[in-house]
Amino acid sequence: MRPAAIRELTLLSRPGCHLCEAALELLEPRCRAYGVRLRVVDVDGDQALRDRYGLRIPVVMAGDSELCAWPLDESQLAAWFGRRS
Numbered sequence: 001m002r003p004a005a006i007r008e009l010t011l012l013s014r015p016g017c018h019l020c021e022a023a024l025e026l027l028e029p030r031c032r033a034y035g036v037r038l039r040v041v042d043v044d045g046d047q048a049l050r051d052r053y054g055l056r057i058p059v060v061m062a063g064d065s066e067l068c069a070w071p072l073d074e075s076q077l078a079a080w081f082g083r084r085s
Contacts, residue, residue, distance in 0.1 A: 007035070007036055007037060008036060008037040008038070008039060008063075009027065009031060009036055009037070009038050009039070009060055009061065009062055009067070010038075010039045010040075010041055010060070010061040010062075011023060011024060011027060011038060011039070011040045011041070011058055011059075011060055011061075012041050012043050012049060012053055012057050012058060012059040012060075012061065013040050013041065013042060013043065013057060013058050014042055014043055014044050014057060015042065015044075017057060017058065019057070019058055019070050020057060020058040023058040023060070023070065023072055024038075024040065024058075026072060026077075027060070027072075027077075030077070030081055034081050036081070043057060056069060056070075057069070057070070058070050058072075060072065060077070062080060067080055
């Protein structure tokens with residue numbers, strides 16, 4: 001799938017994670033502005049995700065590709081959203 005065709009981002013997160021909450025606050029307004037769906041996935045609800053990402057959250061996924069992890073890379077996010085305008 002071409003990156004420009006992806007209309008959804010996934011935030012890999014876990015409840016009570018203050019970094020995940022900060023990432024969500026940063027992503028939500030951008031996603032609304034660009035008409036991109038933001039899906040939040042609790043890594044603790046999926047053993048494979050928990051094994052793969054452990055404490056390395058939050059992670060932002062575009063399709064099956066990791067876009068960035070904490071600290072979120074503003075330039076990568078801007079470039080990704082810029083391809084959607």
